[in-house]
Amino acid sequence: MKLQRNGRTKALAIGAVALVSSLSLAACGSDNNNSTSSNSTASGSASQAAAIACASKQANLLAAGSTAQGNAIDVWKNAYGAACSGTTLNYNGVGSGAGVAQFNQGKVAFAGTDFALKPADVDASKAVCTGGGQAIDLPMVAGxxxxxxxxxxxxxxxxxxxxxxxxxxxxxxxxxxxxxxxxxxxxxxxxxxxxxxxxxxxxxxxxxxxxxxxxxxxxxxxxxxxxxxxxxxxxxxxxxxxxxxxxxxxxxxxxxxxxxxxxxxxxxxxxxxxxxxxxxxxxxxxxxxxxGNSTVVGTGNDLALQLDYGTKAENAYPIVLVTYEVACDKGNNPATLDSLKSFLNYTISDAGQQAIATKGYVPLPSAISTKVKAAIGNLA
Structure with missing residues (x-):
């Protein structure tokens, strides 16, 4: 088990060093010199920063997966990087399937997927979630x-x-x-x-x-x-x-x-x-x-949702998606665990969800986000 954890730590560290500049550049802000725009951006950044509690032990994070949440991740990593300069997040939009595969290979701290984990994915995750842990689904981006x-x-x-x-x-x-x-x-x-x-x-x-x-x-x-x-x-x-x-x-x-x-x-x-x-x-x-009519069908801290694609309710758009962030319920890399929880706590916060609403995403209903906050708090 120790070798698995060390392999995961090494993969994260090497990738983070190689890609350390990406978030720093993104967090520098726009080249727009319009004072009104700059003031508005500054106000928004201040609001986001107030919702972010940086990790006590900051570390760089690598993540990969869903391209559907790529624009949301861009918003979040800019705000988070500005508030927590000791953490660099690099997200590689390689698609949900490849993201889950990279997570189960110990290459990333978390993965993004637009469909809940399959039993085979959960079984494979036990090789990298040490101490008897396994991967769980955390709903984060709705659209x-x-x-x-x-x-x-x-x-x-x-x-x-x-x-x-x-x-x-x-x-x-x-x-x-x-x-x-x-x-x-x-x-x-x-x-x-x-x-x-x-x-x-x-x-x-x-x-x-x-x-x-x-x-x-x-x-x-x-x-x-x-x-x-x-x-x-x-x-x-x-x-x-x-x-x-x-x-x-x-x-x-x-x-x-x-x-x-x-x-x-x-x-x-x-x-x-x-x-x-x-x-x-x-x-x-x-x-x-x-x-809002979806139901949780996962067990324990796994919050996989059942969506009603065949809805006939008035004004209900049927082709919806939820992107899950995949993490270990326990056995996460201890070197990045604090930063992982800190970042995810921001993304599920009211401020984090509202920050992506202007990009075409749907803030998660409070009944779901409350469960996600509790599950993040239990990550170990």
Whole structure:
């Protein structure tokens, strides 16, 4: 057990030294010399700093995983780095699957994943969570999966589960297909071929989208929910940023990204017909309705959530996601444990959750965040 812990410490230390400059540069702030903007930024930074209690024993942190939470991590690491100069956080957005793999190899202090750990992942974590510990899911970043498109002349588009599944499975190939037209009366749809983009990497965003298909496609999507894309045809791109970039550059295209990437890239997002009285727009407020109805299905300090992808509640956006931070319940690296708990305590705080709301994320309901705070306090 001692060799496992020392190996984990060595991996973290080497990586942190190699990447030590990343957060320092990010924390230096903007080059914008506008005084009003600077004052506003300073005020916001002061508010964030007040919510941060730095670790008594600070240490550099390495983390990896979900790209869906990448923009949230950027906000958090800048605020945290400004308040706690003795801690550098480097987060590598390699996708949920790769992040969990790196955690179970002892390469990172925590991982981000857009789907709860599988039993095999938990079993593998026991090799690096010393003293009988194992990996647990801590909900931290909530959001929604936005169906983004780039179609000339179409500023508003409505889709539903069966139609969207058929598009991504290659069964619907033209934008003026009768199934799409039926959902969009009065909209002029072009006789243009549809180009679909999906994730090339193992992705929690793919898992959440295909979970929605499994609940709502009426058999149009035959594969089980999976982090590995199983649709027919289409083109692939790495990460949410890669998909967003391809949609922006390709006329007649459609793909899926976390809402913050749609907003940053000024991409059009489809509304979803769920069976409610009207189609539901992809907004944080509408996603919050679905998230508020989620239930904890994990045991002990594991807080894996069950999400209702098939919701028909009024104004409830169905394609939601929760990114979990994965850590050991006990047996975390003692060299980084204090900093790990300090950083996670900030991210789950009211200030931390509100800080990412402007980036297209959804603050976690207090019923969930209260449980996460308690679980972080129990990390050992």
């Amino acid at each position: 929604l999966v936005s169906i983004v498109y780039n179609v000339d002349g179409v500023s508003h588009l409505t889709l539903d589960g069966p139609t969207t599944a058929k598009i991504f499975n290659g069964a619907i190939t033209k934008w003026n297909d009768p199934a799409i037209a039926a959902l969009n009366p009065g909209v002029t749809l072009p006789d243009t071929a549809i180009t679909t983009f999906h994730r090339s990497d193992d992705s929690g965003t793919s898992y959440n989208l295909t979970s929605y298909f499994a609940k709502t496609s009426n058999g149009a999507w035959t594969a089980a929910p999976s982090k590995t894309w199983a649709g027919q045809g289409g083109q692939s791109a790495a990460g949410s940023a890669g998909v967003a970039s391809q949609i922006k550059a390709t006329k007649g295209s459609i793909g899926y990204v976390e809402l913050s990437y749609a907003q940053i890239n000024n991409l059009s997002s489809a509304s979803i017909s769920t069976g409610a009285s009207k189609a539901v727009d992809p907004t944080a407020a509408n996603a919050a309705i679905t998230l």
